[in-house]
Amino acid sequence: MVISPERVLEALHTVKDPEIPTISVVDMGIITSVAVSPDGDVAVTMTPTFVGCPAIDVMKHDVESAVAALQPASYHVTVSFDVPWTTNRLTEAGKQALLKHGLAPPQEFTLELELDVLQQTPCPYCGSTNTELKSPFGPTLCRSLHYCHHCLQAFEGFKPI
Amino acid sequence: MNQNAVRELLHRMADDALIIAHRHSEWTGLGPLLEEDIAFSSIAQDKLGHAQALYQLLHEFGEPDPDTNAFMRNAEQFYSCHFVELPNGGYDVSLIRHFLYDTAEYLRYAALAQSSWEKIALLARKVAGEIKYHLYHARTWVIQLGAQGNEESAARMQSALNEMWPYALGMFEPGNTDAELAADGIYPGESEIQRRWLELVKETLDKAGLVIPSSADPVYGGRKGYHTDYLQPLLDEMTEVYRIDPSAEW
Structure with a gap:
C-alpha cells in the first residue's frame, strides 16, 4: 500500500527537536518537502536552522526512523539548503511550543x-x-x-x- | 563557469572561516564575561558550519570530503590570510579582528547572494542571515568600548586597530582569477569588496571614535600559501585528535 504524504507528516510530528523537546520538526519548519512516488518511495527533504547546527544529524536520524516505522517500499531523507530556513517558517503551534518551553x-x-x-x-x-x-x-x-x-x-x- | 576560479574563491573563504573559528574557540572558557565566552564560542560554531558547507561545495568539484580537506593539509596548502592566523592577543585585539573580519564576510556573502552561480547564491543567502548577528555583536562592543567606555578602553581599542589594520587589508589580497569571476557575474572581486568594506567599517569606527590608520601596507601572501609561523602549530593542535585515527566514526 502506498503511504500518503499526510500520513508521513503525521509521523514526523512525533519527531522533536533534541534541543527543544516541546517542538516537532514539522512545527519547527525544517521539513521542506514530503513526496511519495507512485511506487511508494518516500522522499523527505529537511533544511537546517543554522548552517552549523549540530543537531541536524540527530534530527535526520530521527526522521529516518519515523519514516521507516511506516514501512514504506523505500525512503530517503536529504538535508539541503535549497529552501533556506527562516524563523518565518515556524508554525503557530510551533511558536506556542517555544513559549511552553x-x-x-x-x-x-x-x-x-x-x-x-x-x-x-x-x-x-x-x-x-x-x-x-x-x-x-x-x-x-x-x-x-x-x-x-x-x-x-x-x-x-x-x-x- | 571557470571551475578553477570558483574553487580558488571557495578555498579562500572556507580556509579563513575554519582558521578564525579555531581562534574564536580559544576563548571558550576564558571570555572576559560569560556572555562573551558564549558569543565567541557560538560564532566559532557558526563559522565552522560555513567552512563545512564551502568544503562540501569543493567536494562536489572532486576535492576530498570536508573533514579530509579541513584536517589533512599542511600550512602551505592553505589559502587563508595571515589576519585569521594571528594569535588572539587580548580581548581588544580579538574583538577588533572579529569586527573587521565579519564586516568583510558580511559583504562577501551579500555579494554572493546575487551570484550568477545559483548554488553559492542559495548558501550565501542563508549564511548572510547568520553573519548579521556576528556583525551586530562586533559593532555593539566596538562602539561600547571605543566611545562609551573610559580612556583606557578607547586607547586599547585604537591600539588594537592600529596593530590589526595592515593584516586586515591582507584579506583582500587580489586573486589571480578576480577578473574572470567578475566577468561571469559570480563574485565582484577583492578590490570591489575592499572598497565596500572601507565604507562600512568607517561607519562604525566613526561612531566608536576610532581612527583608521592613515598609511599601512597590506600583508599579503596567505592566498598563495605563504603563512606566518602561527599557522602550522594551530593546525597541529586542531587536528591532533583527528590524526590519531582519520577513519574513526564520531
Whole structure:
C-alpha cells in the first residue's frame, strides 16, 4: 500500500527537536518537502536552522526512523539548503511550543530583518516588551539572551533569522 | 563557469572561516564575561558550519570530503590570510579582528547572494542571515568600548586597530582569477569588496571614535600559501585528535 504524504507528516510530528523537546520538526519548519512516488518511495527533504547546527544529524536520524516505522517500499531523507530556513517558517503551534518551553518566539519580519527588533522582544513570562537584549548569542546557535525589566527575569529568545 | 576560479574563491573563504573559528574557540572558557565566552564560542560554531558547507561545495568539484580537506593539509596548502592566523592577543585585539573580519564576510556573502552561480547564491543567502548577528555583536562592543567606555578602553581599542589594520587589508589580497569571476557575474572581486568594506567599517569606527590608520601596507601572501609561523602549530593542535585515527566514526 502506498503511504500518503499526510500520513508521513503525521509521523514526523512525533519527531522533536533534541534541543527543544516541546517542538516537532514539522512545527519547527525544517521539513521542506514530503513526496511519495507512485511506487511508494518516500522522499523527505529537511533544511537546517543554522548552517552549523549540530543537531541536524540527530534530527535526520530521527526522521529516518519515523519514516521507516511506516514501512514504506523505500525512503530517503536529504538535508539541503535549497529552501533556506527562516524563523518565518515556524508554525503557530510551533511558536506556542517555544513559549511552553519558556522561550520567546521570534518576531515575524518581512523582507529585510532589522536586528533592532531584538531589543523589545516580548517576555515569555509576563508578556512585557520592556525588555533588553543582553547578548545575541545563547546556549544554542538559535537562541539569544534577554532581560525583562517588568518582571525582573532573565529569559531566552529564539532569534529571528 | 571557470571551475578553477570558483574553487580558488571557495578555498579562500572556507580556509579563513575554519582558521578564525579555531581562534574564536580559544576563548571558550576564558571570555572576559560569560556572555562573551558564549558569543565567541557560538560564532566559532557558526563559522565552522560555513567552512563545512564551502568544503562540501569543493567536494562536489572532486576535492576530498570536508573533514579530509579541513584536517589533512599542511600550512602551505592553505589559502587563508595571515589576519585569521594571528594569535588572539587580548580581548581588544580579538574583538577588533572579529569586527573587521565579519564586516568583510558580511559583504562577501551579500555579494554572493546575487551570484550568477545559483548554488553559492542559495548558501550565501542563508549564511548572510547568520553573519548579521556576528556583525551586530562586533559593532555593539566596538562602539561600547571605543566611545562609551573610559580612556583606557578607547586607547586599547585604537591600539588594537592600529596593530590589526595592515593584516586586515591582507584579506583582500587580489586573486589571480578576480577578473574572470567578475566577468561571469559570480563574485565582484577583492578590490570591489575592499572598497565596500572601507565604507562600512568607517561607519562604525566613526561612531566608536576610532581612527583608521592613515598609511599601512597590506600583508599579503596567505592566498598563495605563504603563512606566518602561527599557522602550522594551530593546525597541529586542531587536528591532533583527528590524526590519531582519520577513519574513526564520531
